[in-house]
Amino acid sequence: MTESVDTFKHAFRHHPAGVAVIAANTDEGPAGLTASSVASVSISPLALAFSVTKSGGSAGRVLAADTFTVNLLGERQAEVAEAFARSEAPRFTPEQHWGTLPTGEPVLLEAPWGLRARVLQIIPVGDSRLVAAEVLDVRRGPDVPPLVYHDRRFLTLRGEDAPRTTPTAA
Numbered sequence: 001m002t003e004s005v006d007t008f009k010h011a012f013r014h015h016p017a018g019v020a021v022i023a024a025n026t027d028e029g030p031a032g033l034t035a036s037s038v039a040s041v042s043i044s045p046l047a048l049a050f051s052v053t054k055s056g057g058s059a060g061r062v063l064a065a066d067t068f069t070v071n072l073l074g075e076r077q078a079e080v081a082e083a084f085a086r087s088e089a090p091r092f093t094p095e096q097h098w099g100t101l102p103t104g105e106p107v108l109l110e111a112p113w114g115l116r117a118r119v120l121q122i123i124p125v126g127d128s129r130l131v132a133a134e135v136l137d138v139r140r141g142p143d144v145p146p147l148v149y150h151d152r153r154f155l156t157l158r159g160e161d162a163p164r165t166t167p168t169a170a
Helices: 002-013 057-064 078-085
Strands: 020-026 029-035 039-043 046-052 068-072 098-100 106-108 113-125 128-140 147-150 153-156
Touching: 020 057, 020 078, 020 106, 029 046, 029 057, 029 078, 046 057, 046 113, 057 128, 068 106, 078 147, 078 153, 106 113
Parallel strands: none
Antiparallel strands: 020 029, 020 068, 039 046, 046 128, 068 113, 098 106, 113 128, 147 153
16 A cells, blocks of 8 residues: 555646645635645636645635635745645745735735635545635736646746747658
């Protein structure tokens, strides 16, 4: 079984994923976490999904909130992603450019996209929780390339056209 677990982990370390910070305003103040598991699920209703590895700490506080934001990060936000991936790192600092939506949720002002959502269903899967959430609002931020997580590193995706080969005359 250990070999299967290691092979599974290896496979997903080499599968690139977008990066998001999921944040909520809670009774204890703002809470948030970094997620590389965010995926669109449905357009009717608008829905997304993500997973968290525990239901305590920041994840528990976010999931207990009525609503939260899913901030899809841009290539210049690796430090924000790292801060929200480590529990002891500074979060919601002025340097990270946080704002507050009129409805009260924290939002990363420089993220390319911010989605306000609420939990539809939480499904226990082993030690993790799969969260299905209804998207209530979509906010467009700056037009910048996304931040990508691959092989335990945050990388940029430039969006440049792939080189084209010119046919050679025979």
